[in-house]
Amino acid sequence: xGLLTKKDAALIKDPxxxxxxxxxxxxxxxxxxxxTAELEAAIVMSISVLFxxxxxxxxxxLMRNIIPSKIRIIVQLVVVAALVIIVDLxxxxxxxxxxxxxxxxxxxxxxxxxxxxxxxxxxxANGPWRSFLDGIGNSLGYGIILIIVGFFRELLGxxxxxxxxxxxDSIEKTGVYAYGYENNGFMLLAPMALIVVGIIIWVQRSRxxxxxxxx
Amino acid sequence: xxxxxxKNLYTILFAIGMVIIVGSLLAFASAGxxxxxxxxxxxxxxxxxxxxxxxNENEGSSMSFVSKDIVADEFSKYITKQLVIQGDNVTENxxxxxxxxxxxxxxxxxxxxxxxxxxxIGEKDGETFYIAPIRGKGLWDAIWGFVAMDDKMxxxxxxxxxxxxxxGLGSNINQRFFMDDFIGEHLLSNGAFKGIxxxxxxxxxxxxxxxxxxxxxxxxxxxxxxGVSAMVKSELKLYLPYFKNLKK
Numbered sequence: 001x002g003l004l005t006k007k008d009a010a011l012i013k014d015p016x017x018x019x020x021x022x023x024x025x026x027x028x029x030x031x032x033x034x035x036t037a038e039l040e041a042a043i044v045m046s047i048s049v050l051f052x053x054x055x056x057x058x059x060x061x062l063m064r065n066i067i068p069s070k071i072r073i074i075v076q077l078v079v080v081a082a083l084v085i086i087v088d089l090x091x092x093x094x095x096x097x098x099x100x101x102x103x104x105x106x107x108x109x110x111x112x113x114x115x116x117x118x119x120x121x122x123x124x125a126n127g128p129w130r131s132f133l134d135g136i137g138n139s140l141g142y143g144i145i146l147i148i149v150g151f152f153r154e155l156l157g158x159x160x161x162x163x164x165x166x167x168x169d170s171i172e173k174t175g176v177y178a179y180g181y182e183n184n185g186f187m188l189l190a191p192m193a194l195i196v197v198g199i200i201i202w203v204q205r206s207r208x209x210x211x212x213x214x215x
Numbered sequence: 216x217x218x219x220x221x222k223n224l225y226t227i228l229f230a231i232g233m234v235i236i237v238g239s240l241l242a243f244a245s246a247g248x249x250x251x252x253x254x255x256x257x258x259x260x261x262x263x264x265x266x267x268x269x270x271n272e273n274e275g276s277s278m279s280f281v282s283k284d285i286v287a288d289e290f291s292k293y294i295t296k297q298l299v300i301q302g303d304n305v306t307e308n309x310x311x312x313x314x315x316x317x318x319x320x321x322x323x324x325x326x327x328x329x330x331x332x333x334x335x336i337g338e339k340d341g342e343t344f345y346i347a348p349i350r351g352k353g354l355w356d357a358i359w360g361f362v363a364m365d366d367k368m369x370x371x372x373x374x375x376x377x378x379x380x381x382x383g384l385g386s387n388i389n390q391r392f393f394m395d396d397f398i399g400e401h402l403l404s405n406g407a408f409k410g411i412x413x414x415x416x417x418x419x420x421x422x423x424x425x426x427x428x429x430x431x432x433x434x435x436x437x438x439x440x441x442g443v444s445a446m447v448k449s450e451l452k453l454y455l456p457y458f459k460n461l462k463k
Contacts, residue, residue: 037383037435045382068226069218075233082237089244093251096259104379104386154383157434171421188384188435 004133011133015141021114022145023201024211028114032146033193035108039162042150045105046143050136051087052109053118056080057135060123067124076119081110114142149196157187258283260312261290267361267374268293268337268344278391294346296336300457302329311335316350316359332453337363344371347454351446354438355379358388362451366461368402369425370411375443385439396422396430402447404428408455410448413440 004012021027035041059079060067067075088106091099109115118138123131154160159167159177168175170183186192205211219225262280265271270293272279281289297311311333323330337344343366350359360375375388387393400411404426414429415437422430432440 035382037381041382041386066220066229068220068229070221070226071230074230078233078237082241085241086244089248089252092255093248096255104382107379185434 008130008133011130012137012140015134015137016144017141017204018208018211020141020145020204021117021138022142022197023204025117027117028112028142029194029197031108031112032142032149032197033190035105036146036150036153036193036196037157037188039147039150039154041104042146043143044101045108046139046146048102048105048109049112049114049142050139052080052083053115053135053139054132055135056083056115057118057123057131058128059083060119061126061128061131064124072124073116073120076116077110080115080119084109114138145197145200148200149193152196153187153193156184157192159183257313258286261286263374263376264312264335264337264346264348264361265289265293267346267363267372268339269363269372270337270339273391276391293337293339294335295338298334298336300332300334300454305457308333312348314348316348317357320350330453332457334454334457342371345454345458347451349446349450351442351450353377353380353388353442354385354436355381358439358442358446360443360446362397362447364402364451364458366458368408368451368455368458370397370400370402373397377439380439381436384433385436387433387436388439388443393430393433399425400430401426401428402451408452410444410451412448413444415440 015021019025022029022032031045035045056079060076063075063079084106088099088103091102118135122134126134151161154162155166159165159170165175167181168177170177220229262283265286266280270281270289272281280286294312296307297309299306299308299311299314312335314331314333316333319330319332322328333348335346337346344363345366346361346363348359348361350357352358356378358375358377358380360373362370363372365371373394375394377386377388380386380388397411402408402410409428412429413432415432417427417429417431419427419429420431
């Protein structure tokens with residue numbers, strides 16, 4: 001990467017794999033369970049988090065020397081809540097259809113622990129440019145897991161991807177359903193998201209044994 | 216030495232300053248954009264009412280409303296009458312679609328208040344549609360919709376929406392595969408009002424039986440589905456006297 005120094009590039013690359021916010025840092029699990037029943041919702045949430053975390057990290061980083069340490073968590077919460085609400089209001093006024101799709105995620109974004117986690121762990125101690133990269137890296141890492149989980153849950157649970165029937169029609173019995181295949185409704189429920197995340201964690205750690213914590 | 220930012224006075228002043236700045240920022244944004252947002256909501260209501268009576272641009276299994284640019288014309292073309300039913304009084308009101316159902320519902324908790332029930336009468340291809348707005352509770356937040364019926368309270372089309380149901384589960388109440396199931400369903404059973412139940416494990420997943428007062432539920436969205444059943448039942452029941460009068 002010509003534009004970034006090696007250290008800066010690591011800020012984007014590490015959270016994608018070896019320091020993934022969901023599978024390694026175990027942040028943002030709640031939203032990974034809540035909104036991955038459909039691929040589309042997972043993608044929308046990933047993009048929203050990308051915006052909020054990228055901008056939020058910069059704002060917190062710029063404020064890092066004036067934030068009183070005693071109330072820093074509240075300050076972080078106010079910053080992210082204000083950001084999200086303003087974006088939501090602007091969308092409601094100028095892109096109403098889009099805001100209808102996103103409004104479900106507004107509450108989820110404010111309380112997403114990845115955002116608070118990165119503010120607290122990174123933006124409070126680093127400059128704006130590095131914080132921005134860290135925000136982008138972590139939200140991409142978060143997005144990858146969300147999209148993988150959403151892909152499998154929608155495919156196996158509903159037999160669709162992005163709402164398109166890829167396996168045939170389950171009621172008319174066409175495609176693979178003609179051979180007796182059935183959708184697994186259990187995939188749509190939250191516990192299966194946890195199991196899919198678990199499988200990703202298992203695969204990741206068996207490929208890279210350095211990641212296994214020894215207790 | 217204690218850092219400047221650790222002092223109590225600084226902390227308090229910072230908190231006050233932050234509240235003033237963020238508060239006024241949000242207030243300005245909200246007040247400045249209010250008009251546009253209200254206008255969007257008004258257009259959305261017209262789109263939803265028209266959608267319920269079948270004035271939409273659905274093709275195949277895709278779902279789309281009529282274009283925003285023509286909605287005002289289409290609305291006045293298809294919606295021939297807007298009524299407000301209040302007890303035994305039925306009055307015409309061209310802004311009946313703007314009545315706030317939520318406010319009416321909470322005002323009606325007081326027994327002395329007679330709730331204003333809006334009803335929109337639409338004409339399309341020689342058929343008459345009676346469209347009623349409904350509102351209820353889902354799992355997380357409000358759910359609402361519009362139900363178009365014929366004069367025998369047989370559903371001709373519905374539109375449902377929600378504020379914050381779980382994405383991919385309860386949020387699917389605004390999808391066609393769920394809403395289309397209601398078309399043709401009877402609200403009455405042997406002349407008595409029964410509603411339409413969003414039923415789990417019913418033996419009719421293709422929904423061929425239109426008089427069983429049931430549609431197939433959504434997997435993983437039991438509470439949202441129950442909310443839809445409850446909303447359809449309690450809200451549309453209020454219109455029963457009007458439909459009985461219609462027959463006379």
